[in-house]
Amino acid sequence: MYRILSLDGGGIRGLVTAILLQRLDKAVPGWRDSIDLIAGTSTGGILALGLAHGMTPTALRALYEHRGRKIFDDSWLDDLRDLGQVIGAQYGNENLAAELKKAFGRTRLRDLRRKVLVTTFDLDKQTSAGRTWSPKLFHNFAGDDSDGNTPVWKVALYTSAAPTYFPSVDGYIDGGVYANNPSMCALVQSQDRRAVAAPPAWGDIRLLSLGTGTSLTYIEGNALDWGYAQWVKPLINVLMDGVSGIADFQCRQLLHERYRRVAPVFPRGKVVGLDDVGRIPELVAFASKVDLRAAQRWLESSWA
Numbered sequence: 001m002y003r004i005l006s007l008d009g010g011g012i013r014g015l016v017t018a019i020l021l022q023r024l025d026k027a028v029p030g031w032r033d034s035i036d037l038i039a040g041t042s043t044g045g046i047l048a049l050g051l052a053h054g055m056t057p058t059a060l061r062a063l064y065e066h067r068g069r070k071i072f073d074d075s076w077l078d079d080l081r082d083l084g085q086v087i088g089a090q091y092g093n094e095n096l097a098a099e100l101k102k103a104f105g106r107t108r109l110r111d112l113r114r115k116v117l118v119t120t121f122d123l124d125k126q127t128s129a130g131r132t133w134s135p136k137l138f139h140n141f142a143g144d145d146s147d148g149n150t151p152v153w154k155v156a157l158y159t160s161a162a163p164t165y166f167p168s169v170d171g172y173i174d175g176g177v178y179a180n181n182p183s184m185c186a187l188v189q190s191q192d193r194r195a196v197a198a199p200p201a202w203g204d205i206r207l208l209s210l211g212t213g214t215s216l217t218y219i220e221g222n223a224l225d226w227g228y229a230q231w232v233k234p235l236i237n238v239l240m241d242g243v244s245g246i247a248d249f250q251c252r253q254l255l256h257e258r259y260r261r262v263a264p265v266f267p268r269g270k271v272v273g274l275d276d277v278g279r280i281p282e283l284v285a286f287a288s289k290v291d292l293r294a295a296q297r298w299l300e301s302s303w304a
Contacts (some may be wrong), residue, residue: 002036002190002200003208003303005051006183008244008263009042009176010212011162011274012072012283015064017047017210019287020262021057027292028299037115039186041175043212045118045159046100049152052112053104063099065280071096072275090275093157093166100153109140109155110148116140117189119175119182120158123168135178137185141195163236165274181244183209183251183261206303207255208295209248211263213286214241215271260298264290 007017024031032051040048050060072091109116122136138147138155147155158172166174179185187207191199219234244263251259266272266286272279 001204001206003034003206004037004039004186004190005035006181006186006207006209007040007044007047008211009044009174009180009240011043012064012068012277012280013212013272014043014047015061015280015283016213016287017044018057018061018064019284020210020290020292022061023292024295024299025057027296031299031303035114037117037186037190039117039182041119041180041182042160042162046156048116048118049156050103052114052116053107053152054113067099068280069277071099072277089167090165093161093169096160097157100156104152107152108148109138109150109152112140112152117182117186118155118159119179119185120172121175121177122172124171136172139189143195145194162274176240179243179247180240181209181247183207184247187251187254202254205255205258207251207259209251209261213272214263214265216265216268217271258302260295262295
């Protein structure tokens with residue numbers, strides 16, 4: 001059996017995922033010991049790398065609760081420099097980089113205890129045909145395309161560089177622009193013969209996918225004659241929610257009962273942004289009440 005854990009992006013809402021993992025650990029002790037691959041995007045990428053590094057969900061939860069406000073710290077001087085986000089990212093990434101260096105030190109992907117797959121997007125890739133942009137999946141599998149020598153903290157910084165929120169890093173931005181839910185990327189990676197000598201059969205794969213909390217958002221109007229200024233802010237959320245939904249559909253069709261998605265929905269009218277650090281207590285209360293009974297039964301019957 002080949003077991004995959006997939007973790008969505010979602011900024012500070014990664015706290016929800018950390019608490020869900022905490023609760024599942026308590027409900028089904030030892031279930032994470034048999035994971036073969038952990039995939040993550042953005043905040044889910046940080047969580048995936050942390051778990052593969054040996055950090056517990058409790059330690060990761062503390063990172064969000066105690067350091068989240070520092071990571072999403074926007075000074076009036078920064079607002080003045082970027083004209084209130086018109087010509088610059090909302091936040092600098094210095095504080096995030098410092099926290100990641102503290103957590104991972106000099107560890108490289110090849111040093112991690114488990115296989116990982118982390119999504120990013122390369123804005124300027126050099127190819128034989130010329131320069132272009134392209135999705136980039138960082139992983140520590142064997143093979144010619146392995147990224148095993150890359151520092152973990154760097155990959156964590158790449159995957160969390162959400163457009164408009166943080167600056168790009170070494171030409172990379174958040175993989176959420178194409179795979180906010182990295183489940184399908186992980187599923188395909190398990191079949192990559194460049195990295196896996198004997199890919200697992202479809203019937204042997206089990207995939208647990210965890211979301212960060214879904215807000216019930218919508219845009220009114222049947223004929224929106226919008227331009228750049230109107231679309232730029234909602235478009236990021238439209239893209240991330242859209243790609244998460246289609247990955248969920250694809251995995252359900254391919255794996256059927258061997259796939260389980262936990263994507264809790266926030267109460268009607270509650271919209272929690274990627275940087276909503278003021279709502280950390282609400283996120284804790286919300287995640288603590290999510291019904292995990294179906295996921296627990298699935299872990300006990302299908303994963304074990």
